[in-house]
Amino acid sequence: MYVHDAAALPESPIPGIAHLTLASHGDGLESLSVWKQTIAPGLGTPPHRHDCEEVVVVLGGCGELRIGGRQLRFSAGSTLVLPAGKDHQIVNTGAAPLEMVATFSATPVATFTPAGETLELPWRS
Amino acid sequence: MYVHDAAALPESPIPGIAHLTLASHGDGLESLSVWKQTIAPGLGTPPHRHDCEEVVVVLGGCGELRIGGRQLRFSAGSTLVLPAGKDHQIVNTGAAPLEMVATFSATPVATFTPAGETLELPWRS
Numbered sequence: 001m002y003v004h005d006a007a008a009l010p011e012s013p014i015p016g017i018a019h020l021t022l023a024s025h026g027d028g029l030e031s032l033s034v035w036k037q038t039i040a041p042g043l044g045t046p047p048h049r050h051d052c053e054e055v056v057v058v059l060g061g062c063g064e065l066r067i068g069g070r071q072l073r074f075s076a077g078s079t080l081v082l083p084a085g086k087d088h089q090i091v092n093t094g095a096a097p098l099e100m101v102a103t104f105s106a107t108p109v110a111t112f113t114p115a116g117e118t119l120e121l122p123w124r125s
Numbered sequence: 126m127y128v129h130d131a132a133a134l135p136e137s138p139i140p141g142i143a144h145l146t147l148a149s150h151g152d153g154l155e156s157l158s159v160w161k162q163t164i165a166p167g168l169g170t171p172p173h174r175h176d177c178e179e180v181v182v183v184l185g186g187c188g189e190l191r192i193g194g195r196q197l198r199f200s201a202g203s204t205l206v207l208p209a210g211k212d213h214q215i216v217n218t219g220a221a222p223l224e225m226v227a228t229f230s231a232t233p234v235a236t237f238t239p240a241g242e243t244l245e246l247p248w249r250s
Contacts, residue, residue, distance in 0.1 A: 001206070002190060002192050002193075002195075002197055002205060002206055002207065003190055003197045003198075003199045003203055003204070003205055003206075004203060004204040004205075004206065005199075005202070005203055006200070006201070006202025006203060007202075022180065022182060022204040023180040023204055023206050027206045028206070028208065029178050029180070029206065029208075029230075030178065030230075031156065031177075031178060031230040032157075032178045032179075032180055032228060032229070032230040034180045034182060034204070034228055036182070052156075053154050053155065053156060053157045054157075055147065055148040055154070055157055055159045055228070057147060057159060057161075057226050059184070065127060065128055067127050068127075070127075072127055072128045073128075074128045074130075075131070076131070077130070077131025077132075078128055078129060078130055078131060079128070079129040079147040079148055079159065080127060080128055080129075081126070081127055081128075081129065081148050081152045081153070081154065082127065083153065083154075101182050101226055103157060103159055103180070103228040104157070105154075105155075105156040105157040105230060
């Protein structure tokens with residue numbers, strides 16, 4: 001209940017993205033979700049936003065955060081701070097897998113396209 | 126603003142604990158804090174609780190979570206799910222540094238002793 005052992009990161013239906021929900025409402029949490037994700041080289045998330053805050057801790061690889069019309073480079077050890085409601089896209093610009101832990105101030109995590117349509121996630125959020 | 130580059134983990138005034146706040150209210154967040162911590166072999170946190178939810182992602186090393194009268198072993202890759210208001214203690218039981226990312230559903234993070242007294246943290250939470 002309090003300790004979840006390590007598990008392999010399964011590929012998701014989104015090309016290049018492997019995803020594991022480390023903790024969420026399914027574990028009794030009310031306002032915290034934590035995901036582990038890997039993005040393959042050359043690929044990225046679609047542009048999207050959440051209605052909650054997000055912080056991404058970059059464990060390995062390097063990439064580019066596209067937000068507010070800017071392209072910001074980051075690498076292992078970087079932290080990304082993403083305000084609620086702010087469109088963003090994370091792209092792996094390196095040759096190695098981009099490894100991240102993403103944390104959210106809500107559970108489940110609601111996700112939307114830049115046009116405001118609900119983006120159904122293929123995993124428990 | 127959106128990307129914080131890697132920084133070294135400074136030793137804290139708590140023996141054996143190195144701490145870096147990766148993201149918190151100081152970055153404009155309202156309900157999410159993310160810390161990086163390392164605990165030296167043989168040492169641990171004091172027993173304590175928070176008034177918010179906490180999820181710990183274990184990046185390296187191994188240890189023991191003391192919670193609810195139980196002693197639960199964990200290691201790199203494990204995730205610890207700590208409900209709000211639940212006393213807990215994290216101890217490094219291995220020979221290597223215990224490396225963790227701790228995430229909280231509030232910022233700043235209020236911390237209390239098991240007796241209910243406020244535990245002043247030596248870092249921005």
